[in-house]
Amino acid sequence: MAQWCETCDRPVEGDVCEVCGNEVHEEVREPMPWMWRFFIVSSVIYLGWRLYQLISWLSHRRF
């Protein structure tokens, strides 16, 4: 299993990064937390809904 150099942001084969020379520690690279995904998705949906409302309001209002 390849390890990850946090400094270079690249996978490293072995214990020492061949680019920066830092020792890499065995760490599980955490994926983006699901709360963040949920927040982003709900923001997009909310903004889309508000945009739809705005367009609907603009097209239906009387001048």
Ligand SMILES: [Zn+2]
């Ligand atoms: Zn490195």
